[in-house]
Amino acid sequence: MTEPHRAPTRAVVIGGSLAGMLAAAAVRDSVESVEIVEAHELPSGPEPRAGVPQAAHIHPLLSGGMDAIEALLPGTADRLLAAGANRVPMTTNMVYYSPEGWYRRWQNSTQYLIAASRDLIDSVLRSRIGEDPRIAFRSRTRVTGLLGGADRVTGVRLRTPDGTESELAARLVIDASGRSTRTPRWLTELGVDGPAESRIDSGLAYASRIYRAPVCTRDWPVVNVPPDPRRPGAAGGIVPIEGNRWHVSLSGPPGMHPTRDPADFAAYARGLRHPVVADLLAHAEPLTDVTVTHTTVNQRHHYERLRVWPEGLIALGDSVAAFNPVYGHGMSVAAQGALALRRLTADSGLSQGLARRAQRAIARPVDVAWSLAVGQDIRYPATQGHRPTVADRLLHRYVGRLSHTATGNFRVATALTDVLTLKAPPAGLVRPDVLLAAVIGPLRPRPSGPTFTEEERQRMRDAGIPLK
Incomplete structure (x- = not known):
């Protein structure tokens, strides 16, 4: 007796973004093939990809x-470092001027960040994903709609640049198309009531430029001068990336937006709360034009709240929630959501109810x-979408107290860093030991100026950068 024919199980991922690639990694062991459908041409190396303005x-x-990416694709961190990315321990390798003062560069940091261009990060991930024969990319193809109905999604409709339309069946469809997601509209077309949406817009704008660094950037610190929300103004930072370059971003609220004029860039940096960024840029060589972005809205679709959700459909990354880029949370939240999806499929495969369980699991790192x-954004006077409540103001005062304490207390600095790097929930900031430390305040005096080490100061002297 012959076995009945069984169609191969396929997952379709909408979008070749970082979130899309990690989604493919998350489900590859639960299906026979994964097809990543990308509307634009995908570069072969660390080059800009259309559709990624951030x-x-x-x-x-x-x-x-x-850490989530490593769990999904072991060895990726080593590949990034080999390609020139920098591993920056926090706060050990950070020159950080908080509104409460300069942070000490505490040793034995538990958290870190990977400093690299987005082009390099995406390229390393594409290379890593491309090694799996179960995963294929289909570029220059748009997903124009979903197949199926309110109970189950069964695939997608496609259109190529020449107008050819086709259908692609799938057991699972994952929307990782980003801020431009059409899932709310597609749900309506399937007969599913759209989700609630939250939008918080601080009105900030960003201007960025890449420079050739005048010093070796290996083990060079991140330099960050954020705004003081009590007196909104300009902010800026320097991140050491591959190729001995500095990636520089400046930002400002309405009425203080940076411009695209290259001549204004250094002058704008000079207007930060401290001139350290401008002092360093005065000795660096600009390599690119200035890019300005006004799309800094925090935008969230609350899919986890819907009473009806079709089987076979999952949204991930910016398709669920997109954040003001100054906080650097987008990639990490997407990675943590993909890891949550991998854990669910590893436990129960593509069983009934997976899509709803996955959407709720993906919402947890989004919540944090x-x-x-x-x-942070509701503290700006021009913010639209939400105004601070009494509880918000009390929380801001407490966080300010923690930041003040962190300038001279390793325990509190570590607790804050654990939360800001998405390694611990905000509840960790109200542990009894942290509360007590906040009451006592800093145990050591605040540094009086930028906290460069003697070795870094020697690099600057060698480059002719005057020390202040």
């Missing part, structure tokens, strides 16, 4: 995200990043 701006990968991003 790539022009500082793009660190937090330890909470890098959302509370951090929105908690």
